[in-house]
Amino acid sequence: MEATSTINLQAMTQSEVAHVDRHNNRENDHYSNDQIVADDLELNTYISMHDENALLERQYGSYLDDRNKKLEHDYDVGKISTQQYTSRKQNVQEYINGANGSKQKKAYTDAVMTVGSVDMLPEMLDQMGFAYQVDKVGKGKDEHNRYTLIDPIQRKKWSSFWADVYGKTANDIDVSMDGLSVISLSVHMDEGGMPHGHLNAINEGVTASGKPSTTLNSALKKAYGNKDGRLNLKQFRVDYDQRLIENFNAVAKDYGYDIKLSLVRTGKTGHKSMKDYKTGKKHEEDVKRQQDAQQAQLDMREKQLLQSETEFEYEKIGQEEEYDQRMKQVKRRERDNAERESKLNMREQELNRRELEQQYAEQKVREFADMAGIPNNHGDNVFDTIIKYMRNIKNALLFRNRHRIQERKNDIVRSVKNQSSAHIDPKNASRSNLKSIKHNDNNLEL
Structure with a gap:
């Protein structure tokens, strides 16, 4: 059959x-x-x-x-x-x-x-x-x-x-x-x-x-x-x-x-009548048209899928390139930040070194002040205290030397007055003796 x-x-x-x-x-x-x-x-x-x-x-x-x-x-x-x-x-x-x-x-x-x-x-x-x-x-x-x-x-x-x-x-x-x-x-x-x-x-x-x-x-x-x-x-x-x-x-x-x-x-007559053959032929053509339409849809969808995959790959490549550029920028910023951090660390170390030197110097000055008997309140700056102290010493020495010079002048004047037999001019006597006084002043300690 x-x-x-x-x-x-x-x-x-x-x-x-x-x-x-x-x-x-x-x-x-x-x-x-x-x-x-x-x-x-x-x-x-x-x-x-x-x-x-x-x-x-x-x-x-x-x-x-x-x-x-x-x-x-x-x-x-x-x-x-x-x-x-x-x-x-x-x-x-x-x-x-x-x-x-x-x-x-x-x-x-x-x-x-x-x-x-x-x-x-x-x-x-x-x-x-x-x-x-x-x-x-x-x-x-x-x-x-x-x-x-x-x-x-x-x-x-x-x-x-x-x-x-x-x-x-x-x-x-x-x-x-x-x-x-x-x-x-x-x-x-x-x-x-x-x-x-x-x-x-x-x-x-x-x-x-x-x-x-x-x-x-x-x-x-x-x-x-x-x-x-x-x-x-x-x-x-x-x-x-x-x-x-x-x-x-x-x-x-x-x-x-x-x-x-x-x-x-369908389409081969066999034992079928011509009417059945034509009906079958029409049915086969209808089925073939449907299959061709379905296949065309499949081909179109396959093409769309391939296009979508291609677009996705291009988009992916573009994203990767953008990512590489961003990573380069990030690495460059990290490198710059590292350099800045290194410089800041060096600057901090230098400040710490100077601070230690200053502390050491202040300590030595305090030791000197203590050794010299310089009075110092702990709230005062030790350097200002020493400078004031040295100025006071200088002023005291100058005052003492001036006092000695004046006393020497007075001694010379009295000596001249006492030497009346020599008839020496007091002005000349004072000038010659003043030279020796000035010479002696050079030997004074300031």
Whole structure:
């Protein structure tokens, strides 16, 4: 039996994934999809494959630890401010959810896996031996037949069969697809179309510089290596659309169902009518346009991210240059301050030396004053006291010498008067004797 097989990939943020999870787990109160059948909710399956936080830590933990350590070093050496440090330091959740002003990152991929179409479902159920009834679902132009299984045991087998088909494919992607790690799988059996699986995965690509990347484009590039993201997506579709068909056949064989599918791409007529072919062709073109638009958005976002990283690097380089200039100014100021401090220390030492010399000199003068018996009040300046004392001594000596000179003159005069027999002129006698007096004055101690 020919059948189509598709895996549609959609990059998502964590908040978008949370919204999809609420839908997948049927946790919403109302749904716009009027083809959901409440009675078949029990047939849905949820499979947990990996711990989400562990995958995020494996992808981003080491990178953020190194980046935060560098921030701490830059902060410790004064290269960045406290505000810059606190705004740039991030844990994994803050990094992918756009904390501190950055945008949320599409670090997740939601993949919708579908085998076949609702038109081929009656033939498939008949060939596999399931009993069903035909119901109408949808409204208006969207109304179509829905084939509802009626046997409880067969209903459980039908649910288990598709859980194994999509679970096997999810495991293949998780193990073999380098660039994607699967968190969980939800298999929906309660909608109007074919049973399908929602796969939630972490993007694990890298940038050109080797840093962890959040984009789906980088995850596919890590797996296939093409620079053109469209080639990587095309190769993924070639590999895993076929893998879906192979897994369907393998699980059908394990269950003992006599059915085997072969992959047919939309646009190849096979057993289809021209009307079905044209309808399928239009659908494929619509899907391709959507995929091209999504890829263009991914390319634009990748380009914007690269531009943002480049601008950040330039800004970082500019900050480093500005920091180097400031550090040079700081070092120059420190050097100038050290020189000033050295000069002040030398000046202080010189003042201390002079003060000690002055104290020593004053001490010696006091000792001299004490030894000479010079009276000195401790509140008076010793030098002024000595000078006053020396002046007083000088004045006393001058007064005593003048007194002696006067007495000598008087003695000479009396001597002259007594020598009347010689008839010596008193004036001449006094002049000749005054010379001897002056000569004697020179011998006086002052």
